[in-house]
Amino acid sequence: MATAGVVANGPNNEEKQAVGIDGPTNPMVTPLLNDLYQFTMAYAYWKGGKHNERAVFDLYFRRNPFGGEYTVFAGLEECIRFIANFRFTEDEIAFVQASLPPSCEIGFYDYLRGIDCSDVEIHAISEGFVVFPKIPLMRVEGPVAVVQLLETPLVNLINYASLVATNAARHRFVAGKSKLLLEFGLRRAQGPDGGIGASKYCYMGGFDATSNVAAGKLFGIPLRGTHSHAFVSSFMSPDEITEKSLKSSDSSNICEDFVSLVQAWLSKLKFGTSYEALDVLDVYHLLEKESEWSQLLGGIFGETNQSELAAFASYALAFPKNFLALVDTYDVMRSGVPNFCAVALALNDLGYKALGIRLDSGDLAYQSCETRKFFQAIEKEFGVADFGRTNITASNDLNEETLDALNKQGHEIDAFGIGTHLVTCYAQPALGVVFKLVEINNQPRIKLSEDVSKVSIPCKKRCYRLYGKEGYPLVDIMTGENEPSPKVGERILCRHPFNESKRAYVVPKRVEELLKCFWPGRSGNVFVSSAAPMTELNPYQVHFLCASDILYLGVHKFMQPVSDGKEREELPPIKLIRERCINQLNLMRPDHMRRLNPTPYKVSVSAKLYDFIHFLWLNEAPVGELQ
Ligand SMILES: Nc1ncnc2c1ncn2[C@@H]1O[C@H](COP(=O)(O)OP(=O)(O)OP(=O)(O)O)[C@@H](O)[C@H]1O
Ligand SMILES: O=P(O)(O)OC[C@H]1O[C@H](OP(=O)(O)OP(=O)(O)O)[C@H](O)[C@@H]1O
Numbered sequence: 001m002a003t004a005g006v007v008a009n010g011p012n013n014e015e016k017q018a019v020g021i022d023g024p025t026n027p028m029v030t031p032l033l034n035d036l037y038q039f040t041m042a043y044a045y046w047k048g049g050k051h052n053e054r055a056v057f058d059l060y061f062r063r064n065p066f067g068g069e070y071t072v073f074a075g076l077e078e079c080i081r082f083i084a085n086f087r088f089t090e091d092e093i094a095f096v097q098a099s100l101p102p103s104c105e106i107g108f109y110d111y112l113r114g115i116d117c118s119d120v121e122i123h124a125i126s127e128g129f130v131v132f133p134k135i136p137l138m139r140v141e142g143p144v145a146v147v148q149l150l151e152t153p154l155v156n157l158i159n160y161a162s163l164v165a166t167n168a169a170r171h172r173f174v175a176g177k178s179k180l181l182l183e184f185g186l187r188r189a190q191g192p193d194g195g196i197g198a199s200k201y202c203y204m205g206g207f208d209a210t211s212n213v214a215a216g217k218l219f220g221i222p223l224r225g226t227h228s229h230a231f232v233s234s235f236m237s238p239d240e241i242t243e244k245s246l247k248s249s250d251s252s253n254i255c256e257d258f259v260s261l262v263q264a265w266l267s268k269l270k271f272g273t274s275y276e277a278l279d280v281l282d283v284y285h286l287l288e289k290e291s292e293w294s295q296l297l298g299g300i301f302g303e304t305n306q307s308e309l310a311a312f313a314s315y316a317l318a319f320p321k322n323f324l325a326l327v328d329t330y331d332v333m334r335s336g337v338p339n340f341c342a343v344a345l346a347l348n349d350l351g352y353k354a355l356g357i358r359l360d361s362g363d364l365a366y367q368s369c370e371t372r373k374f375f376q377a378i379e380k381e382f383g384v385a386d387f388g389r390t391n392i393t394a395s396n397d398l399n400e401e402t403l404d405a406l407n408k409q410g411h412e413i414d415a416f417g418i419g420t421h422l423v424t425c426y427a428q429p430a431l432g433v434v435f436k437l438v439e440i441n442n443q444p445r446i447k448l449s450e451d452v453s454k455v456s457i458p459c460k461k462r463c464y465r466l467y468g469k470e471g472y473p474l475v476d477i478m479t480g481e482n483e484p485s486p487k488v489g490e491r492i493l494c495r496h497p498f499n500e501s502k503r504a505y506v507v508p509k510r511v512e513e514l515l516k517c518f519w520p521g522r523s524g525n526v527f528v529s530s531a532a533p534m535t536e537l538n539p540y541q542v543h544f545l546c547a548s549d550i551l552y553l554g555v556h557k558f559m560q561p562v563s564d565g566k567e568r569e570e571l572p573p574i575k576l577i578r579e580r581c582i583n584q585l586n587l588m589r590p591d592h593m594r595r596l597n598p599t600p601y602k603v604s605v606s607a608k609l610y611d612f613i614h615f616l617w618l619n620e621a622p623v624g625e626l627q
């Protein structure tokens with residue numbers, strides 16, 4: 001049964017403690033969450049005696065999503081949780097056996113039984129970083145058959161996570177830093193995992209809270225919410241409310257009939273003054289006052305909807321400290337807003353401050369401005385401090401474009417609730433993350449394509465971000481693993497990987513190494529396979545290296561265990577990743593971030609890596625013959 005597999009998957013508790021990393025959040029993330037061809041390839045590697053050859057794969061994407069020039073890297077922690085607990089259960093092995101041809105030798109299943117990721121080493125960019133095409137987000141090194149089995153799950157865990165985190169960051173960018181952004185997408189997400197993932201990664205990408213309770217529990221994301229039209233339309237009349245008493249906020253007195261207090265405020269609102277302040281015999285004065293108030297508010301309301309008033313009063317009785325109201329069920333300005341204000345002012349009498357309203361249809365810019373005027377008029381007329389600043393939340397099919405349109409028109413919205421477009425990544429449904437072999441047994445590999453953007457960048461590489469004197473990142477650069485790192489204040493040539501004429505010297509003010517070790521293998525003592533001596537360098541390596549490099553490699557690569565004693569990077573809590581992401585986005589030069597025709601961020605390779613890519617390209621590409 002599937003659940004038995006889920007429960008039994010991964011190491012037992014004792015082993016888990018030794019690893020110290022919990023399994024993936026979603027129990028469906030097992031070694032079987034894979035494409036069949038990973039198993040057929042693993043079998044063929046094993047059958048050919050190739051399975052333990054040491055391979056290096058890069059995980060990267062080719063184009064930024066949403067027509068932008070940046071991406072937020074997300075999903076790393078779930079990858080490490082997967083790697084740390086990677087192990088086949090008997091149940092799973094039996095299923096693989098049943099799925100492969102019967103001619104597959106039984107020894108392969110013993111092999112599967114024995115594998116885990118203790119021989120795998122993962123370097124990755126930190127989660128929450130702003131990242132760019134072609135730069136490896138993860139470099140996965142290990143026995144080729146094992147790493148091959150990681151491809152699909154790792155790509156799956158990164159693809160949507162990074163896409164939706166980027167989508168969230170883009171919505172934040174348009175909305176502005178001061179707005180509260182609420183993720184409301186669970187009902188519209190692509191299934192339960194889509195919903196949970198959206199809540200997690202939208203928070204990471206800069207949203208403030210989610211309506212998704214399960215995500216709140218799993219990740220500690222702040223929960224927020226209002227109420228729906230159903231609650232409003234479920235009421236028929238104020239007579240339905242039987243329990244009408246409400247204690248004041250300091251419990252010093254009790255209002256026995258809160259509904260009547262609300263009604264009294266509603267009629268005060270109609271005339272724009274409190275009856276107590278009027279000499280009721282002064283009819284002329286009353287009419288004058290009414291007309292002033294009408295002018296201020298454009299004579300906007302007469303009789304409001306009483307069932308809506310009942311819903312609001314009832315909600316306030318349930319949540320006097322957290323009262324908010326969805327005001328568009330019947331008519332925003334003629335009913336919803338005045339009804340809300342009547343309830344809010346009644347609450348104010350008892351020492352409570354209403355939270356605000358939500359608009360969910362119509363022209364959100366116009367309605368928010370009209371509502372703000374109404375709130376401000378009340379603050380002025382009735383002397384209720386801060387009433388003019390009562391929170392206005394808007395929702396209804398919002399996306400980057402509508403947020404942008406609202407900004408251009410001018411609006412008074414404080415918070416946006418965004419669902420469908422955000423979580424489904426309506427504007428672009430996939431990021432296009434790939435996982436490509438770049439080296440096997442120390443032999444660099446390249447994947448050629450007619451389409452230059454699809455040619456892979458060979459070799460086990462290091463990646464750096466170079467910062468300029470103004471503090472902005474200028475360029476990312478990939479180098480061969482054993483090239484000396486770029487140095488602050490030293491000029492380095494950065495080359496476009498495929499376009500000969502595109503190159504620039506950079507003198508970095510700051511150099512940041514991007515790939516850090518997140519999984520050194522459980523032994524922490526992973527060796528480069530077959531520890532090839534210098535004299536056995538292959539022709540590609542000889543071409544690639546100058547004499548000093550060979551000396552460097554001789555000492556550092558081929559004679560020493562690569563990750564001996566290597567420390568594993570911490571997996572920080574989501575709140576810190578979110579802060580890191582916000583800081584990273586703030587650090588970018590504005591022209592890379594703008595929505596219309598953003599400037600591409602430069603991604604480059606060192607001069608040596610450039611030469612080597614092209615040497616390998618020529619070596620691997622057959623020469624055509626014209627007749
Ligand atoms: N001022 C505005 N400028 C641009 N777009 C807006 C503005 N106000 C609202 N929108 C967007 O316009 C769309 C209006 O949606 P729609 O045509 O379904 O009407 P509605 O107001 O939702 O009607 P209904 O009452 O049927 O719910 C939504 O996507 C909303 O985000
Ligand atoms: O519009 P989204 O960005 O997806 O945000 C979530 C939506 O979900 C809720 O209502 P729902 O859409 O279920 O009903 P409605 O269409 O009648 O508003 C809410 O009122 C929002 O409109």
Ligand SMILES: O=C(O)c1cccnc1
Binds near residue numbers: 184185226228417419
């Ligand atoms: O709390 C809300 O207002 C909410 C939650 C989910 C979807 N739409 C609205």
Ligand SMILES: [Mg+2]
Binds near residue numbers: 396397
């Ligand atoms: Mg809707």
